[in-house]
Amino acid sequence: MATIRRRNTPLKDAIAHATRAIDKATELEVKYINSFKGRGLFAKVPYQKGDFIVEYRGELISSQESERRRGIYHSKCTVFMFDFCWKERMWCIDAAQEDDSLGRLVNDDHIYPNCKMKRVIAEGKPHLCLFALRDIKAGEEITYDYGGSDWPWRKQAKVQETASDTLSSDEVPQSPSPSKMQAKMQNTVADTLSSEEVPHSPSFSEMQAKTQETGADTLSSEEVPQSPSLSHMQAKTQETGADTLSSEEVPQSPSLSHMQAKTQETGADTLSSEEVPQSPSLSHMQAKTQETGADTLSSEEVPQSPSLSHMQAKTQETSADTLSSEEVPQSPSVSEVQAKTQETGADTLSSEEVPQSPSLSHMQRMWMYMRTMTVEQHVGQGHKRVWMYLTTASMGQHVSHKSVWLNVIRLKMARLH
Ligand SMILES: C[S@@+](CC[C@H](N)C(=O)[O-])C[C@H]1O[C@@H](n2cnc3c(N)ncnc32)[C@H](O)[C@@H]1O
Structure with a gap:
């Protein structure tokens, strides 16, 4: 040059x-x-x-x-x-x-x-x-x-x-x-x-x-x-x-x-915490529950939260119905709850009565807040109606996949019967 x-x-x-x-x-x-x-x-x-x-x-x-x-x-x-x-x-x-x-x-x-x-x-x-x-x-x-x-x-x-x-x-x-x-x-x-x-x-x-x-x-x-x-x-x-x-x-x-x-x-690839939309989380859910007085929240009502992603991914991957027992968090509380139900003869257990389950750790990791959710299931030969109140006290996320819980319960119940 x-x-x-x-x-x-x-x-x-x-x-x-x-x-x-x-x-x-x-x-x-x-x-x-x-x-x-x-x-x-x-x-x-x-x-x-x-x-x-x-x-x-x-x-x-x-x-x-x-x-x-x-x-x-x-x-x-x-x-x-x-x-x-x-x-x-x-x-x-x-x-x-x-x-x-x-x-x-x-x-x-x-x-x-x-x-x-x-x-x-x-x-x-x-x-x-x-x-x-x-x-x-x-x-x-x-x-x-x-x-x-x-x-x-x-x-x-x-x-x-x-x-x-x-x-x-x-x-x-x-x-x-x-x-x-x-x-x-x-x-x-x-x-x-x-x-x-x-x-x-x-x-x-x-x-x-x-x-x-x-x-x-x-x-x-x-x-x-x-x-x-x-x-x-x-x-x-x-x-x-x-x-x-x-x-x-x-x-x-x-x-x-x-x-x-x-x-x-x-340059807005990283949002400050102020900028990050807060997910509706628990308070929203709680309010929802209170508003409706309903024991159950449909998955549509449950605010989706990004951090549920793990769980969601799992569910999608396995298509919910086919979760293996390894994937399903072992929850002693199921049997406990069942026992409780039998003891009291009550169809419903209040969330206070539901024992916290240590074995929910897998779920707990993913769920950011305390949630109460009711799942209706027909189990066993007598088609006994069991109301499960699953309470997860975790650092976690939103309960968004009822289907996952349903599967958890199905598996648990299958074991019990
Ligand atoms: C005119 S170009 C300069 C040449 C550029 N570094 C390149 O490799 O093509 C401007 C870009 O360089 C980068 N840049 C310029 N000054 C910078 C600095 N002080 N620190 C970091 N990146 C800089 C930014 O990515 C900016 O968009």
Whole structure:
């Protein structure tokens, strides 16, 4: 691949690379970091503060087209869409396409990034280029602040830091830890660049607001707040009517309100306990029983609970009617109950009278709460009606499969008779 000699200024260097659509392939390398971060871009040579590093290359599209694509892209692709403002309009660099360009592989570091995204105009078109915020050593990962505040990986980063999967610290430059970076970042904006800063950030809105706050038509790089939200920025820019911003004057803005939302949507693989729908559980069931005054709850009435899954699976697997005795929890309480019934001659036993059965452990493990359920069975030659009150005091779940209990009882009764 062709290389371009470092020009006088980083801006010229950036323009030279951008217009030719080439990267500094001999100075940068892609490395797989770990399963959490995926790949990353690393410096093979030292860079000085202010140097042009790499262009975030992709397809330049309008905001309308960006919206359309976001509607059809998978979230893994939308994260590669970088919205920014230029000439009072929103644009997007769509780098979703896997090509050999390096800029699309630069990871986020909102705490201690070593680069900053800036907008560079080359041959009348905007390009997004990364410039060093500080000196970068050979071996360091190239990073910049995507902007925004709630990228899913940021929340998980701490956990991952302590459980880095595959690479030793020697192999993967540790990125400095967070906290003072943003402030730092703003102060270190390369002073010699004639480019417009563009935050890769999901939230445009913030940026727009920022622009408005300054009320400036032209912003110097120091003046430009890093901001995530684009929509905000757009509005701002439009208000100011600033269509031409000098290189050091342009606010950064990446995309993302949409993207963020997308990410959040998809990042919702793990729900906090607050978010997890609580299953109706026992209280519901109890109420049901009380309401109806019924001794029996049909399986439809019993709230299904996810954790019953084991039991349900068992039932489905074996199709209830064919549960082997090994699968059926041994329950001494059956005989006890029967004895009780005979003793008292009562057809019904109150739940208090029903002995708890230690051998229900199998069931108990699965059932989260105390349940009382009545099962009517005809047993033995005399078709004696036996009411079984099965009470499971367990940590468990919902009683959802009457059929299972019926089978348990059938088997037990078969033994007894
Ligand atoms: C523009 S891509 C960067 C390249 C990406 N690592 C890859 O292998 O294709 C953005 C994606 O990289 C990952 N990523 C970026 N910064 C990260 C970070 N600081 N920690 C963990 N993952 C990160 C996220 O999966 C994100 O969706």
